[in-house]
Amino acid sequence: MEYSVNHGAWNAVFAVPSSLVDQHIRLAGALQLKVLLWVLRHAGERFTPEMIAEAVGASAADVRDAMQYWTITGLLSETAAQDDDAPSAAAPAPQKSTADAHTPASLSEPAANPPARQAPAGDAAQTAAASAPNFSAPAAASAASPAAAPNAAFPAPRRIPKPDGLFLAKRVSESEELSCLMQEAQVILGRALSPGLSSGLLMLFDDYGLPADVILMLLQYAKSRGRDNTSYIESVGKSWADEGINSHERAEQKLRRLDETALAWRRLQTLLGIDRRSPSRREEQFASAWITDWKFSDALIREAYNRCIDATGKMKLSYMNKILEGWHLKGISTLEAAQAEQQAVRDRNRKKAQPRAVTYDLDALEQMDLTSLPK
Template sequence: MAMITLQNSSMTEVTILSNTFIDNYMPEANGEFVKVYIYLLRSLSNAPVSFSLEQMADRLLCTERDILRALKYWAKQELLVLDFTDSDKLCGIALLSPDKHTENASSVSASVETVSTVEQPAIQAASAPSAAVEPSVPTGKASSDKKQELTPERIRELKQNEEIIQILYIAEQYLGKTLSPTESQKLLFFYDGLGLSADLIEYLLEYCVSHNHKSIRYIEKVAIAWAEEGITTVEQAKRSNSRYNKEYFTILKALGITNRNPVETEITLMDTWLKTYCFSMEIIQEACNRTVLQTGQASFQYTDKILEGWKKKEVKTLDDIRSLDDEHQKRRQSKKAASRKPAAPASNNRFNNFEQREYDFSEYEKHLLNQ
């Protein structure tokens, strides 16, 4: 049987950018980093290729330091692996598939050459990486200013944990997509850093998604709030959510808002009043009442200004508010009294200032008669 040869006369050059990269990696990345990654993908079409960091920087109109920062960023995202010499010089790059995250890497090849300006060797051929660069994951209790990093060994250990495997699978079902490395890191942080149980993390995902919040940042915010509140079980989380939901609607009612749920910006402000300022409901309701009286509408921003002022003045009770009102009234009255015009002073003209002479008219008459 004769073989048929299929030929294509229009060899259009294209660079394929994965949808997974666009959806999960590109939104959080610096624009310069994205440019470097796309350039590496473009270079694959001409593999094997030789180029140095200096040449790459010239082509992308940036510095070699910018190139290195971008490469290290994508290494942390597990989209590529960097190979270094014994003297800690970059000598190779291996690209990983964002869709599979396997160790079957596509390679960017380059011959060894020295960049004289910074003594940096050119990017050299790199086949399959021996070990992927593990992302850093914060650990420790919910304290943004004091987070430790998990070691690569700990990350690999966690990823072999049956509970973690189940959590990652459930998260993909709730979020309806393949998890990005950042999302996976956050889930590891909830489990190993915040100490949330697998059941609690599952309920966390269910709770956030049921309220139309699929952003990992929002989910992390709720997780940290639960950890700071000392919530360790699903039952405690449900009670906390029920309590705050009731308080949210009480505040909405005080502002005259009915028949709708609070939006995210409103929830953020109410959480500040309830959790950060630690105001009682009666104080918040008082601020809401004053807002409606002053503005004639439901203004969360106006209420927030009132409560922010009360927080600065260390208001704890309604009596504290009444005391502030009394002080304010006294200051107003003092200003009014000071603004009243005093009685007009005596005229300062020369006539009024002239010292009048006193005359004895009887003596004056006698004097005239004796003349």
Template sequence: MGFKINSAMWNSIFAVPACLVDEHLTRLSGQQLKVFIYVLRHNDEDVDEKKISSGTGMSVADVKDAMSYWISEGIILRDGDSFQVKNEKQTEQKKQKEKSIQTEKTKTATTVIDAPVIQPTYEQIAARLLEDTTLKALFNEVQIKLGRTIGYSDQAKIIMLHDDYCLPPEVILTILEYCIKNGKPSLAYAFAVGKDWANEGINNLDLVDEKIKELRADERMWKKFEAMFTVDPPRYTDFRFSFLKKWRNVNKQSFELIHYAYELTIEKINKPEFRYMNTILESWKANDYKTPEDVIKDKENGKNNSQANGKNNNVRNFGNGNNKKGNGNNKNISYDSEKVRLSAQAPIEYKRRQRNGK
């Protein structure tokens, strides 16, 4: 059983481009199809986002997002605040103007210029996709990896990574894969990562692979540190990890020693202050302590030496016959130490107390 349109509806019609069905229908969301049909119906009018919102029952934000698909495909053109379905009679002059704008943004070197990056407009994105077919393929790959269509904001971020930060498509896709595997399937996050890496000069696959290996090693380092705790491990922050990386990679200190410094820090100041830990660990590095046992052993030796020194001081004070009253080196001594010593060694003599002088 097939379906047909009621012939009574043919009193008023408008044409639909065949490419809508042949190329786009399988990829479209309901909202993208609605905005296209509405603009197509009113193609000879000035149609802005508010009118499309009113005519389709969609919010203005949803209209913008849905419209970005058609603009990126070059099917709908934006003229100021209004939209029109692409006309094959579009002037060559407008094309050349859009192309010249993008030509100025084309990369001329592999380094990133330290200048403000301006988000491209709808028209500029559409022009770039017409100029560079690899960008269109990149958009499709991104949509496959994210499992959804991408709107204007996401498209603009991809264009900026490619044109302004000089990252090739394969690098952008690798960065996106890394973010997705880290549980952050967001182009906003991927853009921030890509921007930072580009500014570090990481702009090819070899450098990206090295960076990802380094980050994976960092993740393993922090997880191993966390595994030292049975309860309440410290929360990860970049600031804290910078200390851990220094202790492990520069000071070559063991996780056991670092964990012991953490316990002492909690004992002393009752909070996980990594700067306080750093003071402890730097002191241990200066004393060449390798393990917690080294710290404990040296602490015990210090106590024993302190006790021994205390005994020696007592012997010097009370067992030296030279410390007699009147000796020039000890003028302030008010007792005869030799007399005290002899008195202490003499046999104990008991005497009965006499009453009334008897």
């Protein structure tokens, strides 16, 4: 079978950036590609996300997410809407020439002085107007971006607001390290980053001080556990920042500890017949203490389980922990020692429970002077 070009279709053409194929053809999703092609086809026209959604057969929310992806990658830029209600079609952001390209910054250090985000000023009406997205040329985006200022303290206070799309696009365009982080994150997760996750990664990088390589290690861990959603990644990232995990070495130690805890829990599940499920934090702590820290054998853990069942009629890890913690403090590390300790306790209790025999010295009573007895 042979193919030929239909020249009639070439009467109307539009430009597509080379970087779309060179850099994004593997990472971008089908909807993101459709949205960008539609936007490039209607460059210079006025449109709304609803118009694109109707054309490509998707929801307006998904269209906004797709456009946010191209904003983050730099092919589109986002500015605050002006007087018009509908945003204009986006123009592709200018590509760096080969002569201007340089090696990406090392992923071992966090951004030293990331620009500070500023809250929008004005009344509610001005705020609502400023929140409407308008995709246009990069020069307009730069003019509408918040003023850059170095952070006064490090790390910043907790409960930090997540950056918006404008600030995110500005930071990605300014920092080669941050841009590399976003691209590597997509490779690790195997999908395009949502606006929420992109903002969350920027927050961990700028505000919580996690280096880029630590964030990538966090993403690999979340992916391996099948919990690579935005809320889990942000929660773990904040926890790592609070624990001072701000270097590659500390992150490796943390991940090693997490792996040991996961192995301990799986061993405990098998030993006690616990259903296959994710453990609670307290259950993880018990498993880690018994198996990783105290290094109890399966026989000792099973003995603690049997005593728990005998005493309470059901499995209670907190009750088992009291037994095992007591053995740990007493230095009991074998089943024989635990059974001997239990037998010693039983003997003491039995001895205390026996009645004391009453005896009398008859000779002493006979010699006792009855007159000396108290009246």
